[in-house]
Amino acid sequence: MRSGVRWNLVAVIMTLASLSPAQTIPSPALLVLSKQDRTLAIVDPSSLKAVARVPVGNDPHEVVASSDGKTAYVSNYGFGAYHTLAVVDLVAQKPLPAIDLGALHGPHGLNFREGKVWFTAEASRSIGSYDPATGKIDWIMGIGQNRTHMLYVFPGARRILTTNVNSGTVTILERYDLKPGDTMPGVPQGAILPPGGDWLLTVISVGTRDEGFDVSPDGKEAWVANAGEGTISVIDIAAKRVTATLAANVPGANRLKFTSDGKTVLVSAGPNVVIIDSATHEEVKRLAIGHGSGGILVQPDGVRAFVACGPDGYVAVIDLKSLTVVGHIDAGGNPDGMAWAVQQ
Numbered sequence: 001m002r003s004g005v006r007w008n009l010v011a012v013i014m015t016l017a018s019l020s021p022a023q024t025i026p027s028p029a030l031l032v033l034s035k036q037d038r039t040l041a042i043v044d045p046s047s048l049k050a051v052a053r054v055p056v057g058n059d060p061h062e063v064v065a066s067s068d069g070k071t072a073y074v075s076n077y078g079f080g081a082y083h084t085l086a087v088v089d090l091v092a093q094k095p096l097p098a099i100d101l102g103a104l105h106g107p108h109g110l111n112f113r114e115g116k117v118w119f120t121a122e123a124s125r126s127i128g129s130y131d132p133a134t135g136k137i138d139w140i141m142g143i144g145q146n147r148t149h150m151l152y153v154f155p156g157a158r159r160i161l162t163t164n165v166n167s168g169t170v171t172i173l174e175r176y177d178l179k180p181g182d183t184m185p186g187v188p189q190g191a192i193l194p195p196g197g198d199w200l201l202t203v204i205s206v207g208t209r210d211e212g213f214d215v216s217p218d219g220k221e222a223w224v225a226n227a228g229e230g231t232i233s234v235i236d237i238a239a240k241r242v243t244a245t246l247a248a249n250v251p252g253a254n255r256l257k258f259t260s261d262g263k264t265v266l267v268s269a270g271p272n273v274v275i276i277d278s279a280t281h282e283e284v285k286r287l288a289i290g291h292g293s294g295g296i297l298v299q300p301d302g303v304r305a306f307v308a309c310g311p312d313g314y315v316a317v318i319d320l321k322s323l324t325v326v327g328h329i330d331a332g333g334n335p336d337g338m339a340w341a342v343q344q
Contacts, residue, residue, distance in 0.1 A: 023051050025090055027343035028300055031072055032308070032315055033060045034332025040072060040088055041331040042341075045299065048317065048329045052093040056086040064110040064117065065090070065341035066132070072341060073099075073110060073117050080106035080123025085130070090341055099130055101137065109150035114157045120148045127151055127162060141199060143171050152215050152222075161222055161237075163210045170210065170224055170233075172202045172240055202240045206233035212255035212296075216278070217262040223278075225253035225267055232256070232267070232276075246281050250274050255295055259320060260302035266318075268293035273307050273316075275323060285323050289316040297338040308335040 030043040032050075038060060041050040056063075061077040074086040076098075083105045087096040099117075101107060106123035116138070117130040125148055128140040145164030148171070152161045158175040176184050177197040183189060184200055207226025210233070215222050222235040230251035234244040250269035257266050258278065267274040271291055275284040290309035297306045298320075305318040306329070315335050317327035329335075 023093070025051060025093070025341070025343070027069060027341070029069070029090070029341045029343075030297070030306065030329075031063050031065060031090075031339045031341055032306075032329065032331035032335050033063050033074065033295075033337040034335050035060060035310070036333025039332050040074060040086075041335075042090065042093065043329055043331060045304075048327050050329075050331060053332065054088050054093055055095055056088065057084060057098060058082055060086065060337065061108055062110045062337040063339045064112045065339050066112055067115070067344065069341040069343040071096075071132070072339070073112070074337075075107040075110055075119060077106060077108050077122075083107065083121075085110075085117065085119065101128070101130075104128060104137075104140070109148075109162070111151055111153040113153040113155065116157070118151060118153045118157075118160070120151050120162060122147050122149055127160065129157075141173065143201070145169050145171060145203065149211055150213060152213070154215075154219065159237075161213070161215065163206075163213050163224060165209055165211050168206060168208050168210055168226075168228075170204045170206055170213070170222065170235060172204065172237065174200045174202075176200060204235060204240060204242060206235075206242060207231045207245070212253060212268070214257050214265070216258055217260065223256055223258070223265055225250060225256040225269075227251065227253050230269070232265075234281075244281065246276070248274060248276065248283065255293075257296040257298055257305070259298055259305070260300070264320070266296050266298070266305055266307075268296055268307060273305075273318065287318065287323060287325065289318075289325055290314070294336045295338045297340065300340060300342070306338060308338060310334040310336060 026044040032041045039053045042052045056074045059078040072088040076082040083101045085099040104121035109120040111118040146166035160173040208228030213224040224233040232246040253269040255268045265276045290312035292311040295308040307316045315329040319326045
């Protein structure tokens, strides 16, 4: 009899535990994807510990948070095998129904801007936007380049940059609102233009296997890592041309990030993070962090950077003042894509 009571008590305790509310997430929270475990780790950046891990489906590569910090969106990539975005309720720390992108296969790069999720569809050579308010994909644009991989959407969503890995190009998209009689740059006088507005696409050749890139905080330059030849292309965004090609010795580089002040650029290149002065274009330091590097994220206050080291199964934490590794985060096997979620 006592044994039966004891087991009933255990069952009640387990039931109550399962009904207990999710642990409050920190703000900002560091979001880290594990490709191997197919999870999103919600990490407290002060303790460097995961407070929750949420399943996110097949082959998660990139993650972005909504502007209110309450929802995360994850690209299920699979080199074109998949066509969904996983969705996570960050407050409840649970998965929500995935977004089916239909014929848009191979989603990868993500951005959240103007209340919408912007994404690349690599296998479909396209980019698009999803509106959470309506639950619909409300815009698609064909890029016409091979492996459109990463993207950056400017405030106002009237200018977008993409890298196109197998074409060795960057595409700059610019939105023009048109009235009768208006013209667009590069469009012949008298050409028939769509009513209301149109997008002008400019394709810029860079290096081979260009993948990771970032836009400087002042919005004037884009730095593009060319993994095939280990160089970096510097693009003047207003002029829409390459102004410098840096022999940075970063073969295999797949991610690049500016620090918050714009003075330094971090490049993941195999076992190293290469740190470059953005003004002089000179290497400041080559920091060994493990056996391989991928995703890079800079802390909002600019104090630290986080670099995913897939082969090592951890995220390296870099102090940006001393330029040394000061910690590691266990966020699951083969970590890669990262983002910040700031509660509003």
